[in-house]
Amino acid sequence: MSPYVNPSGGFDRDSRYITTRITADGRDGYPVEPGRYRLVVSRACPWANRAIIVRRLLGLEPVLSMAVAGPTHDERSWTFDLDEGGRDPVLGYERLQEAFFARFPDYDRGITVPAIVDVPSGQVVTNDFPQMTIDLSLEWTEHHREGAPQLYPEHLRAEIDEVDAHVFRDVNNGVYKCGFAGTQEAYEKAYDRLFSRLDRLSERLSHQRYLVGDTITEADVRLFTTLARFDPVYHGHFKCNRHKLSEMPVLSAYFRDLYQTPGFGDTIDVDHIKRHYYEVHRDINPTGIVPAGPDLSGWLEPHGREELGGRPFGDGTPPPPPVPEEVVPAEHQPQAA
The missing domain is CATH 1.20.1050.10 (Glutathione S-transferase Yfyf (Class Pi); Chain A, domain 2)
Structure with a gap:
């Protein structure tokens, strides 16, 4: 039985995400900066797929790089087994959990995608997937491609x-x-x-x-x-x-x-x-x-x-x-x- 099943038999999603935001004014300590962050996804995951699509539609590829984890994982999180040597070439990590532990050594919640990692520190910034795509639309506007649609007017x-x-x-x-x-x-x-x-x-x-x-x-x-x-x-x-x-x-x-x-x-x-x-x-x-x-x-x-x-x-x-x-x-x- 899934560990997310409650006593009455219903599935409960762990929604305790890291709610730090990357904003234009940097009010959470993470300002929007081209090339500073890496979006970590798996193409298998529907929540990560949202971020992939929004990034594509807004044309953020030149300023927000993307790491693609493999389609499978174990209890220790997603792995970069698609990359040469099994390590993400930018972060140098074998597993996404390394970015979470770099910021929160005692992190005890789900290691989930999509996640955005601060490349200089190697620390996860956020895995709050509902807010993430909204912020890509509203906070990264300076870097949107010409002709980018308004996804959240x-x-x-x-x-x-x-x-x-x-x-x-x-x-x-x-x-x-x-x-x-x-x-x-x-x-x-x-x-x-x-x-x-x-x-x-x-x-x-x-x-x-x-x-x-x-x-x-x-x-x-x-x-x-x-x-x-x-x-x-x-x-x-x-x-x-x-x-x-x-x-x-x-x-x-x-x-x-x-x-x-x-x-x-x-x-x-x-x-x-x-x-x-x-x-x-x-x-x-x-x-x-x-x-x-x-x-x-x-x-x-x-x-x-x-x-x-x-x-x-x-x-x-x-x-x-x-x-x-x-x-x-x-x-x-x-x-x-």
Whole structure:
């Protein structure tokens, strides 16, 4: 049974994050500075995937470098096993936990991604993933690319926050509540809330292209990363099996629209996603066997969402292609049928 299961069988996420912020005025002791920080991610993780997407959309690659941990980890945290010699070339670390212990020697919470590390000191600054992407939008504006979209516009923030709260509780975290439930009752409660919310989101998106307003916002980024993992992982591994995403017409088209938008689909590594969930969660999948399917070629099919109007980047422009060292291998992405 997962260590996050409470006595009644429900999954409780450890949300005790390091809330230090990197801000334009440096009020927490960490000012925005080009080249000073390193974003540590795993392409397997939906929370880290948010940060990867926002960094891409805003064009922060030249000022905020990125370390990609491997798709699997043990109880001691994420490792840099994708890098030569098994060490991150900038931080010199084998494991992300080294950055946490460098700042907090007695750190006893989760060693999670995404995390931002202060390169000069080698110390973690924050792993507060909900705030992290907001700060990339609002505090790093001086370094945004020309044409960067407004992902958290002031006039829509209250609505974005409201949508995000429901999506996090019932969908982003809801799939985990299904997957790690310790009792039938807890599982069915989470299952019902998940699909009830997906039905409401389908209704909302049946008459508007994006979740809030007529452009892509933080709300779309947060829902997208869960939808990307739905058919490959959550449907089977986490028993979220009323329908596949591909069997939910509105949400499937909405997902395809975003997946085919620069900055979204080009961040998705299906191989890393499947390996992480099926190899790491041995309490759910004791054999560690990774499924060969499903066929995801449908992600590349037309979505037809243009008919609803909307402008993906508002008055801005699409991001340029990923920098060469951050391109996801073609064999790790869906191929046309």
